[in-house]
Amino acid sequence: MRDLFLLGNGAGFSGDRVDAAIPVVRSLLRRGLPAAMFFECLAERTIALAQIEKRRDPEAGYEPMLERLLEPILTDCARAGIPILGNFGAANPPAAARCVARLARRLGLPGLRIGVITGDDVSTTVDLDALTPHEADAGFDMAEWRLVSANAYIGAAPLAEALARGAQVVVAGRTSDPSLAIAPLMHHFGWAEDDWQALALGAACGHLLECGSQVTGGVFWDPGFKDIPDPADIGFPIAEVGRDGSLVITKPEDTGGIVDLRVVKEQLLYELHDPAAYVTPDVVMDITGVTLAEQGRNRVALAGVRGHARPERLKVTACYEGSWLGEGEVSVAGPNALARARASADVLLERVRRRGLARRARADLIGVSAVHDSDDGALWRAYDGPEPPEIRIRLAVESTSRDDAEQAAREALAMLCCGAAGTSGARWRVSPRILTRSFLIPRERVPTEVTVREARAWN
Amino acid sequence: MELIEVPLHAVAHSRAGDKGNRLNLSLMPYDPALYPLLAEQVTEARVLALFRHRGATRCTRYDLPLIHAFNFVLDDALEGGVNGALNLDGHGKSHSFRLLALTVRVPAEAIRRRHPGY
Numbered sequence: 001m002r003d004l005f006l007l008g009n010g011a012g013f014s015g016d017r018v019d020a021a022i023p024v025v026r027s028l029l030r031r032g033l034p035a036a037m038f039f040e041c042l043a044e045r046t047i048a049l050a051q052i053e054k055r056r057d058p059e060a061g062y063e064p065m066l067e068r069l070l071e072p073i074l075t076d077c078a079r080a081g082i083p084i085l086g087n088f089g090a091a092n093p094p095a096a097a098r099c100v101a102r103l104a105r106r107l108g109l110p111g112l113r114i115g116v117i118t119g120d121d122v123s124t125t126v127d128l129d130a131l132t133p134h135e136a137d138a139g140f141d142m143a144e145w146r147l148v149s150a151n152a153y154i155g156a157a158p159l160a161e162a163l164a165r166g167a168q169v170v171v172a173g174r175t176s177d178p179s180l181a182i183a184p185l186m187h188h189f190g191w192a193e194d195d196w197q198a199l200a201l202g203a204a205c206g207h208l209l210e211c212g213s214q215v216t217g218g219v220f221w222d223p224g225f226k227d228i229p230d231p232a233d234i235g236f237p238i239a240e241v242g243r244d245g246s247l248v249i250t251k252p253e254d255t256g257g258i259v260d261l262r263v264v265k266e267q268l269l270y271e272l273h274d275p276a277a278y279v280t281p282d283v284v285m286d287i288t289g290v291t292l293a294e295q296g297r298n299r300v301a302l303a304g305v306r307g308h309a310r311p312e313r314l315k316v317t318a319c320y321e322g323s324w325l326g327e328g329e330v331s332v333a334g335p336n337a338l339a340r341a342r343a344s345a346d347v348l349l350e351r352v353r354r355r356g357l358a359r360r361a362r363a364d365l366i367g368v369s370a371v372h373d374s375d376d377g378a379l380w381r382a383y384d385g386p387e388p389p390e391i392r393i394r395l396a397v398e399s400t401s402r403d404d405a406e407q408a409a410r411e412a413l414a415m416l417c418c419g420a421a422g423t424s425g426a427r428w429r430v431s432p433r434i435l436t437r438s439f440l441i442p443r444e445r446v447p448t449e450v451t452v453r454e455a456r457a458w459n
Numbered sequence: 460m461e462l463i464e465v466p467l468h469a470v471a472h473s474r475a476g477d478k479g480n481r482l483n484l485s486l487m488p489y490d491p492a493l494y495p496l497l498a499e500q501v502t503e504a505r506v507l508a509l510f511r512h513r514g515a516t517r518c519t520r521y522d523l524p525l526i527h528a529f530n531f532v533l534d535d536a537l538e539g540g541v542n543g544a545l546n547l548d549g550h551g552k553s554h555s556f557r558l559l560a561l562t563v564r565v566p567a568e569a570i571r572r573r574h575p576g577y
Contacts, residue, residue, distance in 0.1 A: 045542055135479045219474065219552070226472060262472060262487065265528050269485035271476030273532050275521050291525050304525070325545070362545045371548035372557050375538060378512040396545040435542045436479075 003243035005188045006035035012212025014041040018068045020236045025073045027252035036184035039086035040210045048319030048434045050091035051149040062096035063088035085170040097171045101458035110456040115167030117158045119448035120174040123150040131439035145320035152314045155281030158448040159183030165452045178206025199283035200307025205239045215267040217257035230256025250299045259298040284308040313440040326397045326405030328412025328428035333390040340420040341391040348395040357408040358397035366392035405430045461567040468559035475555040482536040482551045491527040500563045510536045
């Protein structure tokens with residue numbers, strides 16, 4: 001019999017559907033093959049927000065939905081020997097491990113082995129100014145910004161080590177997303193750390209699965225053009241990986257969604273730049289020779305992925321806080337809505353300018369042009385199409401102080417009395433802004449530590 | 460052969476992704492037979508022009524003929540990206556449909572097979 005390993009995904013981002021893993025695990029149990037589950041919960045800035053939480057409460061700063069995600073599947077996975085991996089540790093992997101341990105004890109699994117990976121947080125151990133800058137958000141004036149977090153994207157090796165030491169749940173912070181998929185494959189098939197061809201297969205598997213439903217119909221469906229069964233119950237993906245280098249993407253039976261050539265192509269190219277060089281800490285993946293084939297319903301096979309030697313340096317993403325985002329919205333509707341909306345946008349911008357509340361301000365006419373527009377409103381100012389029945393006017397500012405951002409946002413509220421005829425429905429909010437910069441660091445400067453203990457011993 | 464002008468959306472699909480201030484847009488024709496025609500008409504210059512108003516500085520197209528796909532990478536198209544932008548869509552994920560609004564000239568029969576309304 002072929003040596004097949006099944007890999008299921010239960011979340012593609014922090015905020016994903018919390019019940020997604022249940023049918024995936026049910027499917028893995030039914031098939032009875034060696035398997036693992038992974039959860040990807042950590043976008044670039046999520047870790048900074050988690051760090052701010054941890055500052056407020058030393059036991060916080062990990063994925064807030066962790067317990068809700070794991071509770072329905074933990075017992076089944078533990079009994080069936082299906083390890084669970086995730087970057088749900090965010091800024092505080094040890095606290096996340098304690099959370100999993102409490103859950104395990106409550107479920108009657110005090111012997112559950114929980115592994116924790118630390119070392120990705122380099123905020124106190126590395127002088128960022130001495131590193132090679134990689135990329136930065138636009139409009140950065142470093143003098144005004146305070147460092148919140150700095151984390152290196154670590155690879156699959158420490159995760160695989162935790163599995164080798166018997167971990168049934170592996171809690172990580174910042175890892176590269178595909179590494180969460182590579183690690184259980186590395187562990188199962190015994191791949192060497194320099195087997196670039198094998199690791200590239202793992203990277204392809206991770207890349208396709210790391211965004212959960214995006215490879216099974218999420219952000220894909222387009223009524224009348226790309227219809228999928230039951231978008232309210234999209235089955236999350238399962239990969240079948242063979243020792244012979246085969247890879248098939250599928251999903252649980254009895255779920256909605258779709259796995260076909262179209263959706264797999266979309267996800268293969270998602271967030272990808274040069275198709276010949278997709279860089280992960282474990283391997284550089286080249287998809288220029290990839291071919292895809294449908295193998296029956298909801299099954300797509302991928303072949304031809306190539307691997308090249310991993311980079312010598314790891315990426316570090318640093319997050320900074322320092323300014324505030326203020327947003328306010330009001331609506332207009334009915335005859336002459338377009339003229340009232342345009343004038344309202346200009347009045348809001350003028351109020352912010354006269355009061356000196358913002359470093360940067362923009363107005364959107366939602367229903368005319370917003371998400372495709374520019375800060376100067378080039379598209380809505382030039383719009384000469386039909387009159388929309390309703391328009392929502394949005395003001396957004398970046399301010400140096402929270403108070404200025406709030407005052408600017410409240411200008412939308414004031415339009416309820418001072419605005420154009422028929423202005424209604426004001427909402428406003430203020431939130432902290434996080435900007436990021438990335439650097440490259442020699443990998444030997446990011447030592448990682450793996451700790452594996454039973455649930456009863458995590459206190 | 461009769462050619463008609465249609466939005467890309469009638470003949471192709473796309474997904475947007477981001478990394479910092481850089482946007483990538485995949486583009487795949489539903490019918491692989493249209494791949495050469497899209498290669499000819501959906502040029503780097505035309506795609507860059509779609510994002511000029513947002514300050515995009517460069518567009519690179521990578522061709523993946525084995526899977527009948529293109530990958531467009533646009534530098535500086537996201538007004539600072541998910542963290543820096545004041546835009547509601549800081550990730551730029553809606554931009555796949557800005558690309559799909561671009562028009563192309565395709566054989567009428569190719570389009571009428573899929574969408575009899577054209």
